[in-house]
Amino acid sequence: MSSQVLVLFASQYGFTENYARWIAEDLLSLRPEVEVQLSPIAQATAAQVQAADAVVAGASDYGGFLTGAGELKKLAPQLKSKPRFFFSVSFSGLAGAPAEKLDGIVSKNFGNDLVEGARLYHFRGGLDHTRLSLKHKTTMMGIRAAIAALPNKNEANRQMLESFEKKTVDYSDRSAIAPLVEDVLAALGS
Numbered sequence: 575m576s577s578q579v580l581v582l583f584a585s586q587y588g589f590t591e592n593y594a595r596w597i598a599e600d601l602l603s604l605r606p607e608v609e610v611q612l613s614p615i616a617q618a619t620a621a622q623v624q625a626a627d628a629v630v631a632g633a634s635d636y637g638g639f640l641t642g643a644g645e646l647k648k649l650a651p652q653l654k655s656k657p658r659f660f661f662s663v664s665f666s667g668l669a670g671a672p673a674e675k676l677d678g679i680v681s682k683n684f685g686n687d688l689v690e691g692a693r694l695y696h697f698r699g700g701l702d703h704t705r706l707s708l709k710h711k712t713t714m715m716g717i718r719a720a721i722a723a724l725p726n727k728n729e730a731n732r733q734m735l736e737s738f739e740k741k742t743v744d745y746s747d748r749s750a751i752a753p754l755v756e757d758v759l760a761a762l763g764s
């Protein structure tokens with residue numbers, strides 16, 4: 575029987591969904607016999623997780639809160655016994671924060687139980703200020719002021735300030751998924 579991989583995502587503006595789709599596409603192109611299912615976390619069922627040989631789940635960072643965390647935790651009973659690979663998508667990614675900090679955000683949101691034994695990855699997304707909800711626009715004004723006041727700005731801080739002038743920026747990098755895809759294929763065996 576062919577292996578099954580479930581690729582889950584929770585995404586507000588599509589950046590995390592793109593990564594999930596790229597991961598599904600690359601898994602299929604490297605191992606065509608693998609069955610890959612792509613689904614929003616909110617629509618995934620316990621039975622789907624139970625049937626999978628490996629599960630990938632991606633979520634985006636909104637001020638330290640990861641999208642879809644509540645829904646993913648509901649799947650924990652089935653997910654805990656599976657090889658699992660979690661990725662976060664944020665504006666700054668590893669350009670703005672050390673891996674330990676981003677790992678900590680994933681643990682806080684998904685719970686130590688689920689994250690212990692999982693592989694974690696962190697990717698960069700982008701921002702389209704023209705599409706933000708009013709609530710998100712308002713939050714971004716606060717973030718802009720807080721970053722502008724920082725005495726020492728890192729590269730991601732400068733890019734965040736720049737994004738308000740450019741309106742739309744995208745730091746997504748498809749090549750960043752290669753290690754995750756390799757790790758999933760290794761977990762499935764040959």
Ligand SMILES: Cc1cc2nc3c(=O)[nH]c(=O)nc-3n(C[C@H](O)[C@H](O)[C@H](O)COP(=O)(O)O)c2cc1C
Nearest residue numbers: 585586587588589590634636637664665666699700
């Ligand atoms: C209100 C708001 C808060 C955000 N907070 C953070 C943050 O704390 N750190 C960060 O790196 N990116 C932050 N971002 C950027 C998002 O993580 C980024 O836009 C991501 O690509 C969104 O992915 P999605 O479209 O899949 O939801 C924030 C964006 C918004 C709109």
